[in-house]
Amino acid sequence: MPSGCHFFLIAQVLHPPLLLFPSLAPPLHFIDYRRLKPPSLEGGYRRRSPIGLVSFLESCYTEYGARQMKKAFKYRIQASPHTLQQAEYWLDLCRSLYNTALEQRIIIYKQNKGSISCFDQIKQLPELKDAFPEYREVGSQVLQDVLEKLDKAFAGFFRRVRKGNCKAGFPRFKGKNRYDSFTLKQASWKLDVKNLTIRNIGTFKLRLSRPIEGDIKTITVRRTSTGKWFAAFSCDNVPDRPLPKTSKVVGIDVGCESFLTTSEGSKVENPRFFKRSQAVLAMRQQRLSRRVKGSHRGQKARILVAKAHEKVYNQRRDFHFKTANWLVARYDTIYIEDMNSWNGFSHSLTRSMRDAAWFGFFNILCGKAAEANRTIVKVPAKDTSQLCSRCKARVPKDLSVRIHSCSFCGLVLDRDHNAALNILKFGLGQSPQVPCTVS
Numbered sequence: 001m002p003s004g005c006h007f008f009l010i011a012q013v014l015h016p017p018l019l020l021f022p023s024l025a026p027p028l029h030f031i032d033y034r035r036l037k038p039p040s041l042e043g044g045y046r047r048r049s050p051i052g053l054v055s056f057l058e059s060c061y062t063e064y065g066a067r068q069m070k071k072a073f074k075y076r077i078q079a080s081p082h083t084l085q086q087a088e089y090w091l092d093l094c095r096s097l098y099n100t101a102l103e104q105r106i107i108i109y110k111q112n113k114g115s116i117s118c119f120d121q122i123k124q125l126p127e128l129k130d131a132f133p134e135y136r137e138v139g140s141q142v143l144q145d146v147l148e149k150l151d152k153a154f155a156g157f158f159r160r161v162r163k164g165n166c167k168a169g170f171p172r173f174k175g176k177n178r179y180d181s182f183t184l185k186q187a188s189w190k191l192d193v194k195n196l197t198i199r200n201i202g203t204f205k206l207r208l209s210r211p212i213e214g215d216i217k218t219i220t221v222r223r224t225s226t227g228k229w230f231a232a233f234s235c236d237n238v239p240d241r242p243l244p245k246t247s248k249v250v251g252i253d254v255g256c257e258s259f260l261t262t263s264e265g266s267k268v269e270n271p272r273f274f275k276r277s278q279a280v281l282a283m284r285q286q287r288l289s290r291r292v293k294g295s296h297r298g299q300k301a302r303i304l305v306a307k308a309h310e311k312v313y314n315q316r317r318d319f320h321f322k323t324a325n326w327l328v329a330r331y332d333t334i335y336i337e338d339m340n341s342w343n344g345f346s347h348s349l350t351r352s353m354r355d356a357a358w359f360g361f362f363n364i365l366c367g368k369a370a371e372a373n374r375t376i377v378k379v380p381a382k383d384t385s386q387l388c389s390r391c392k393a394r395v396p397k398d399l400s401v402r403i404h405s406c407s408f409c410g411l412v413l414d415r416d417h418n419a420a421l422n423i424l425k426f427g428l429g430q431s432p433q434v435p436c437t438v439s
Helices: 004-009 081-112 118-123 125-131 140-163 278-289 296-330 347-356 358-371 415-427
Strands: 071-078 181-184 189-192 195-198 202-206 215-223 229-236 249-254 258-262 267-269 333-338 375-380 403-405 412-414
Touching (some): 081 215, 118 140, 125 140, 249 296, 258 415, 278 296, 296 358, 333 358, 333 415, 347 358, 358 375, 375 415, 412 415
Parallel strands (some): 333 375
Antiparallel strands (some): 181 215, 189 195, 215 229
């Protein structure tokens, strides 16, 4: 991007017009599903319930009760070297626009403690194209999405500041390898069976592992750190695939020893993909550290490290999908822990927690449940491991104690099984009561 563009976008900083602060409200399509009334086991809706219904990710309900699904379809794409080079060029232009718009906001705030909205920055795009013709090749909606992405980054920053987080995370400038996607909306593309044609870029061949369903709203083209290219189609009005009713309910407890334990006593072992790949990762990272930064051999070593991490990610995600499908096929209602409300994680378990990736698994589980017309309910995670599932007495124990042994009722069983039973009972509305404690 020419250096003059930097001064072009901030030319009116010294004498800016009266500008409003950007709206921090969520977009119109956002719905706080936790405020919806959770469906009861018999059907219909409860009037009041302390347990919030988990958002079914991309699914939503209209005022008449009709269910509409949103879903993303992701495919690997391939193209000629010239097409990929054009896509890289678009990424570089979008990255330059993002960084310049970010600096414009920073300078306006430093000059007069003011702000410029996303809408005002979008209105400057025609002047940008007149001054720098290379931006005429990039679709207008692609450039608008870049500025909207920056606005979302600021909205998230201000939201974290209001919550009082010590590390709010101010939006950062994007380096060459830190901006890896652009989004197309209604224009500038055409889909013909397995060929995706983007104007001024070229044609990509899709690896259609499954058909695209619903109405395509946006297409996001993404480049991974290993140099692979993917296209994600965000679709509305995707038909759901409800599974036959089983009339079964279950509570599940996740952990590091076993990935999850059900209230029926079934266990799913933790595969620990990252731990099994640590030797390969250490070897490749040591090799990368010995390479000259920016050299050709250094680039090859970096890609090898990225491929090792990508393999771990793909293995873990495949395991999550298979486990979620197994749960959704067997149970109508699944009670899970509301881990967002619990800050009891030990720092010594951070690596094991990231290897298990419970939050990512719960997101996948909610999406699968929405498609299969199942119900996912969050239960407060507090004291699920410390209370006895039979007599509700408090039995304190640290993480090293794997057996629950109650001195009041004599119940002895696996710690995670006891926690899963508590999650199921709390989810069914049996509020925990603590009649006595153990010193």
